[in-house]
Amino acid sequence: MKNKKLSIRISEADWQKFHEKAEQANMTLTEYITVCCLGKQIVVIDGLDEVIRQQKAIGRNLNQLTTLANMGKVKTVYLNELTDAYAQVGSLLSDILKARRWK
DSSP: OOOOOOOOOOOHHHHHHHHHHHHHTTOOHHHHHHHHHTTOOOOOOTTHHHHHHHHHHHHHHHHHHHHHHHTTSOSOOOOHHHHHHHHHHHHHHHHHHHHHHTO
16 A cells, blocks of 8 residues: 655656656556666566567467357368467567667
8 A cells, every 4th residue: 555655856857767767667657666766677678569469469360260169160270370470479579589688
């Protein structure tokens, strides 16, 4: 339960930086500052949105195939496209991680 208030004075530039970094981390300002002050690591990975989008699309396709199979409308499923899509997602993740290591 958050029942304490902290009041500090900082420069406008630092205030803007805090807000920008909190937004990049998809956190509220309070969450971001709390995590930073407690020495926890915040990791923001650029490009992950595309990977998540592709994972969701693959999941939807798999759910549709499962539903059709359970209904008896599909007897044989060829997963070549699904396998290829997973390979692309794996490649994207690999590229993101390689780029992150060199920052």
